[in-house]
Amino acid sequence: MDDVLDPDLISDLPQSIIETILIQLPIRDAVRTSILSRKWRYKWSTITQLVFDEKCYPTCHDRELVQKSVVEFITRLLFLHQGPIHKFQIVNTSLQSCPAINQWILFLSRNDIKDLNLELGEGEFFRMPSCFFGCEKLTRLELSRCELYPPASFKGFLCLKSLNLHQVLISPEAIESLISSCPLLESLSLSYFDCLALTVCAPNLKYLCLEGEFTEICLVDTPLLVELSVAMYMTDDVAEHMEQSSTCNFVKFLGGVPNLERLVGLIDFTKYLSIGNEHPAIMYNNLETIEMYQVSFEDMKEILVVLRLITSSPNLKELHISGSSNISAGTYAAGMEFWEKECPSDSILSQLKLVKLTEMSGVPHEVEFIKFLLGCSPVLETMSIIPSMYDLECQLKMLVELMKFRRASTKAEVYFIRGD
Numbered sequence: 001m002d003d004v005l006d007p008d009l010i011s012d013l014p015q016s017i018i019e020t021i022l023i024q025l026p027i028r029d030a031v032r033t034s035i036l037s038r039k040w041r042y043k044w045s046t047i048t049q050l051v052f053d054e055k056c057y058p059t060c061h062d063r064e065l066v067q068k069s070v071v072e073f074i075t076r077l078l079f080l081h082q083g084p085i086h087k088f089q090i091v092n093t094s095l096q097s098c099p100a101i102n103q104w105i106l107f108l109s110r111n112d113i114k115d116l117n118l119e120l121g122e123g124e125f126f127r128m129p130s131c132f133f134g135c136e137k138l139t140r141l142e143l144s145r146c147e148l149y150p151p152a153s154f155k156g157f158l159c160l161k162s163l164n165l166h167q168v169l170i171s172p173e174a175i176e177s178l179i180s181s182c183p184l185l186e187s188l189s190l191s192y193f194d195c196l197a198l199t200v201c202a203p204n205l206k207y208l209c210l211e212g213e214f215t216e217i218c219l220v221d222t223p224l225l226v227e228l229s230v231a232m233y234m235t236d237d238v239a240e241h242m243e244q245s246s247t248c249n250f251v252k253f254l255g256g257v258p259n260l261e262r263l264v265g266l267i268d269f270t271k272y273l274s275i276g277n278e279h280p281a282i283m284y285n286n287l288e289t290i291e292m293y294q295v296s297f298e299d300m301k302e303i304l305v306v307l308r309l310i311t312s313s314p315n316l317k318e319l320h321i322s323g324s325s326n327i328s329a330g331t332y333a334a335g336m337e338f339w340e341k342e343c344p345s346d347s348i349l350s351q352l353k354l355v356k357l358t359e360m361s362g363v364p365h366e367v368e369f370i371k372f373l374l375g376c377s378p379v380l381e382t383m384s385i386i387p388s389m390y391d392l393e394c395q396l397k398m399l400v401e402l403m404k405f406r407r408a409s410t411k412a413e414v415y416f417i418r419g420d
Contacts, residue, residue, distance in 0.1 A: 026055035027077070045080055049087040049115075052095075071100045078107050089117035097126035097145075106131045114159075117142040125169055143168050150174050156181025164189040172196055211266075218252045225257045226286070231266035248276025250305065255282060262289040263309070270294070274301035287313040288351075291320040297365040298324075300338055306369075307342055315351050319373070323359040323366060323388065339368045347376045355383040362387060362398040371405045380409040386417045 027050060052074060060066050074090075088108055097120060108116065109131045116138060120126055127147040133154045141157070142164040149170075160182040166189075170178070179188065180201045188205060190198075193212035200208070201220045210217065211231040219225070250273045254260075265273075270292055290309055296302045310316060355373055360366050373383070385402070387395050399416050407414075 027052055028056045028073075046083045048084055050077070050081075050085060051087070051089045051091070053089075053091050067095060067098070070095055071098060074104065075100055078104060081111075084112040086112065087115040088113055089115070089119075091117055091119045096121055096123040101126060102129045102131075105129055109135045112137050114138060115140040118146060119144040119166075120146070125167075142166075148174065148178075150178065154181075156183075158183065160185055162187040165191070167192040172198065176201070216252075217249075217272075219254075219256055222257055224259060226259055226261040228257065228260060228262070229264040229266070230269050230272075232268035232272045234268040234272060249273050250276060250308070254309075258282060258284065259286050260284050261286045263287060264291045266293050268294070270302045270305050271296070271299075273305045274299065282312065284309070284313045285315060288315055289318045289320075290316060293320075293322040294324050294359075295321055296324040297361075297363050297369065303338070303365060303369070304342060307372075310349065311343075311347060316349060317351050318354045318356075319352060320356045321358075321369075323357070323361055336364060336368065338365075339372065343372050343376075347372070349373070349377045349380075351379065352377040353379055353381045355380065356386075357384070358386040359388040360385055360398070362395075367398065367401050370402065374405045374407045374412065374414075376408055377412070378408045380407070380412040382413055382415070384415040384417060 052070070056073065057066055057070060060069075085108055088104075101118075106129065113135050114137050116135065117140075118126070119142070122145075125145050125147050127149070128143070130151055133150055135157070137159055138157045139159050140162040141160060142162075144166040145168075147169040148165075156178070161184050163179070163182065163185060164187075165175075175190070175196070176199055179185065182202070184204055185202045186204055187207040188200070188202065189207075189209040191209070191211040193214065196212060196214050197216040198210075198214060199218045199220055200222060203221050204224060205222050206224050207227045208219075208222070208225060209229045211233075213233045217230075253273060287309075290313065292306055292309075295306055306321065310319065352373070355377075357366075357370065360370075370383075370385070374380070387398060395416075402414065402416065
């Protein structure tokens, strides 16, 4: 009997399954499957996801030669590709701005691109061509080191749900217009922006991350926002200008986000929120996690911002506070009546279970803050305190003070993690 060859089960799989297999491979390896057999020669050419990262770079120390090789590879691959391309990414590479990228984007704009990620290397910023604004089916967009100049005829990306701009050159008017003209936008991240006064109007926005030197931030019509992360990098000039303004940053930023679930305030955020004296009556009934970093416990206004957030969040479960490292334990204890005025004895944080305090310098207002948390958190389970000072005597003094405080929770465990 003649030998019967084993059937080629993989080659006969449905194209959708083969594509699933191919997109798990580095793009160069996916293309190399053409040599497996006649059936596999063009299998890769219809995959809808193309990701170009460091794995597609040849091993060579000549930067210009590497870039030429990669550009030729991507150009040839797109020339041979058949059908729609839903996802196109150039990530984690040192690919510089070059004319070929214009051709790629034109090709993508005609092939139903939905997910576009361009992370270009150091060098000149790449100016996105006008054809880019014709990518009508975009649902996710991530750009790094690019320039955006939307034409007057641009009406927005009507399908876009996620927008991430990192080191992108765009005018304040254009970025606000871009955001407001994406009606389905759910996730927005802007990083490394300089001197930008920003008004965000996005009725479906759920996740917002901002990092840069913002001169002003105003959230308008963002009722669905659930997660917010902000790093301000305020200069002295900007802070002085804001101090002279009659508006309240707390109201402009957090006055219209009643459904917030997680708030992360990084560099200068509490300082920004503390400018202005208005006290909004808003309650954050869904807010479960608050993280505030570099809080100055020498500034009553910053302390008040933190207390305002905590006491307006009845379902708060986790609290992370980092003190400012540029204050000393010898700071004067003026204004201690502040705590009786702003923290009534009947305050209750009924859901708070986890507290983490770092960079604590042992100043009187920090100690009072800890006393407040221990005294009004009946279900507290863990409080960890990491001091910033390295003076053993100061650490022991702070620890002795903590031992005196009443705890509303019988289960509360306090961990004092002293520095070496």
